[in-house]
Amino acid sequence: MPSGTRPAGTGRLVTGVAWAALLLGLWLWGREATEGLGGSSAPTTGDIAAVGRPLGVELPPAHDPIAEAEPRRVEIPSLGISAPVVARGLDATGAIDPPPFEMAHTVGWFGSGTRPGAAGAALLVGHVDTDTRPAVFYGLSAARPGAKVRVTRTDGSVAEFTVDDVQVHPRDHFDPSKVYGARDPRRSELRLITCGGTFDRTSNAYTANVVVSAYLTAAERP
Template identity: 85%
Template sequence: MTPPSGSRPAGTGRLVTGVAWALLLLGLWLWGREVTEGPGGSSAPTTGDIAAVGRPLGAALPPARDPLAPVAPRQVEIPSLGIAAPVVARGLDSTGAIDPPPYEMPHTVGWFGSGTRPGAAGPALLVGHVDTETRPAVFYGLSAARPGAKVRITRTDGSVAEFTVDDVQVYPREHFDASKVYGARDPHRAELRLITCGGTFDRGANAYTANVVVSAYLTAATSP
């Protein structure tokens, strides 16, 4: 979250800021309790009209495979976007929102560690900054993901869970639907959500106008 005025480290800029994160993550806190109890200088590269990218009509995607044993993630790779980044577990802060990676780690992805582990049944949640005041951050190109793209999660036991992107949506912050973003599309399969800020940067609100959400599901795995 945005640190108090005057306390933000020099050069780290606006990363993923205040209101957009607060709204997104408030939704996670309000909706996510069911999940856990159950088992700016640069412009963001997102669709300017806040339109959904979605899945092209008739696009054939591979079948889902059975979920894996729950193991924590260590790294995420999206080869088509040139993304390869370490993953760190993050919890909730004092306001009940998930704590994103620190400002000093703009190229690290945060995983909601109290939720689903990537590869296990249910939706695993990964969040990342879109940019800093001076340069792109880890998920700057996330909105360019397309259905059929591969997302590889290397887990701490050395196994690799490979997910296939199902769709890409851009949700305006005024109409953020937590159940659609965080809810399982199919309760019996392993799913993934990759989330960052999007839309345009509202300087008055000091926040982005939307959130980019990439949804994927488990289609392959390799053993350690």
């Protein structure tokens, strides 16, 4: 996409993001918080984002989980992302309730789930764009294995995660237990999710979700 252009559609975070059904017994995939004219999503996903774990990428060993504390800020230096984090719950339909569009540059954390740094998979969600401009996770699809994700927590500590997988999951073939279940329950893992694919006028929704997976590799004490 040329510099300075805006997506044709009014991207909206898929608030029907599914939490790990096997871990929490919750199905959050249920609705699409979208309003728009259609077009393509801000980051072009598909082959660009579905890189998985390329051969030859050396990844560091996992760090043991650390004491629980809520997230306060998330940074992905390689993507220029730095944003506050707020806890979010479920709405009346059972879907995760993302930050309102007035807070499009804020990341939502499912506050009833795993805290980043603790054992299990923590879920962070962010809008890709609004009806007028890119939002906090506009560039998330450009993440690559080996990239660092730093989560500053309320106790002053910093949990540093390393991206190990980047995938695009079509909404019509979405397996919540596979996507959001911890790959190793002994590790501290992170999922960062936003919309991807193209904007479908018929369903008034994006066709896929970009899911970036990371695991804890370092921790800085307060």
